[in-house]
Amino acid sequence: MDIVQGWCDLAPEPGVVLTIGVFDGVHLGHQALIRGVVERAGELGLGPVVMTFHPHPRSVVAPDSNWGYLCSLEERLARIAELGPELMIVLRFTPELAAMPAADFIAEALRHMPLRELHVGDDFALGRGKEGDVAALQALGRQHGFTVRSTPTVCVDGQAVRSTRIRELVQAGAVDQAARLLGRFFSLRGAVTSGHGQGRRLGFPTANLHLHARQVLPADGVYAVWGQLSPSFWEAHLPAGLRSTGPGPLPGLAYVGRRPTFGSGQRVVEVHLLDFSADLLGHEVRAEFVRFLRPDRAFANAHELVAQMERDMAQARQLLSAEAFPPHAVRDA
Numbered sequence: 001m002d003i004v005q006g007w008c009d010l011a012p013e014p015g016v017v018l019t020i021g022v023f024d025g026v027h028l029g030h031q032a033l034i035r036g037v038v039e040r041a042g043e044l045g046l047g048p049v050v051m052t053f054h055p056h057p058r059s060v061v062a063p064d065s066n067w068g069y070l071c072s073l074e075e076r077l078a079r080i081a082e083l084g085p086e087l088m089i090v091l092r093f094t095p096e097l098a099a100m101p102a103a104d105f106i107a108e109a110l111r112h113m114p115l116r117e118l119h120v121g122d123d124f125a126l127g128r129g130k131e132g133d134v135a136a137l138q139a140l141g142r143q144h145g146f147t148v149r150s151t152p153t154v155c156v157d158g159q160a161v162r163s164t165r166i167r168e169l170v171q172a173g174a175v176d177q178a179a180r181l182l183g184r185f186f187s188l189r190g191a192v193t194s195g196h197g198q199g200r201r202l203g204f205p206t207a208n209l210h211l212h213a214r215q216v217l218p219a220d221g222v223y224a225v226w227g228q229l230s231p232s233f234w235e236a237h238l239p240a241g242l243r244s245t246g247p248g249p250l251p252g253l254a255y256v257g258r259r260p261t262f263g264s265g266q267r268v269v270e271v272h273l274l275d276f277s278a279d280l281l282g283h284e285v286r287a288e289f290v291r292f293l294r295p296d297r298a299f300a301n302a303h304e305l306v307a308q309m310e311r312d313m314a315q316a317r318q319l320l321s322a323e324a325f326p327p328h329a330v331r332d333a
Helices: 029-042 057-061 073-080 102-112 134-144 163-171 175-182 231-237 301-321
Strands: 002-005 016-021 047-053 087-092 116-123 147-151 188-191 206-212 223-229 250-257 268-273 284-295
Touching: 016 029, 029 047, 029 116, 029 147, 047 073, 073 087, 073 188, 102 134, 116 134, 134 147, 163 175, 175 188, 175 284, 206 284, 223 268, 223 301, 250 284, 250 301, 268 284, 284 301
Parallel strands: 002 087, 016 047, 016 116, 047 087, 116 147
Antiparallel strands: 188 206, 188 284, 206 268, 223 250, 223 284, 250 268
């Protein structure tokens, strides 16, 4: 998949099937929409194209809102690439773009690409004041000679799959429920930075993840996770024949909180990989959150904390040994 920043001029033939959206989280609904674009483009012999916005429109139109990303832009693009589009266009979302009428946005798109079909979710809207809903886009399509198709909302357990709902579940610590809507485990991915070394001194070395300031975090507590290490780590530590994939996900624990036992401070995310001790500083780690184990709390001393961490490890081992990777997504018919 090719990725371009900003508008790009595409050849007039054979034309494109396009979808537009933020796609934060790339959940089951997003996946259905993008797969539909790829399949339809294949049927018509056209190019499948995905257009997304960054930063998230909400961070521009409501910068003071209590809101966060489900995944970074890099993670979003990687997840979308797995679905098979040929081209990804990333448009910078600005106040000027937010104020653009829907008709002007479509006219700009048509200046750059031979649009044959536009696929959007049934609740999609773009342009100033969200005036460009499905009906308005269909009218513009009739005017300019392209077809607009709306994809029905995907439901799981009778509830619509929405990014807002997934954020709520993650922030409540219900990461197993969020996974059912994402079609995979909720994950946090970040470079490992230097910490205070308390975990290592206690015999439980942790990787401290550097994350975007607006990254959605699970509720404070301890979680069973699968850890995945960056290709750069495996290139440095494995023979050449094994470097492409590494050994796969590693079982572990993740801690989200303010370290109350050592004095409440900045909220952190730390990952401890079971039976693993290599130095991860500077490498990227992805933690796939499987299940909430317990809430965060202060301990009277280090001995009590170590005893609890050993219980956490035993519980995580048992849980992860029976947990599928990735999770099976259940959808309504």
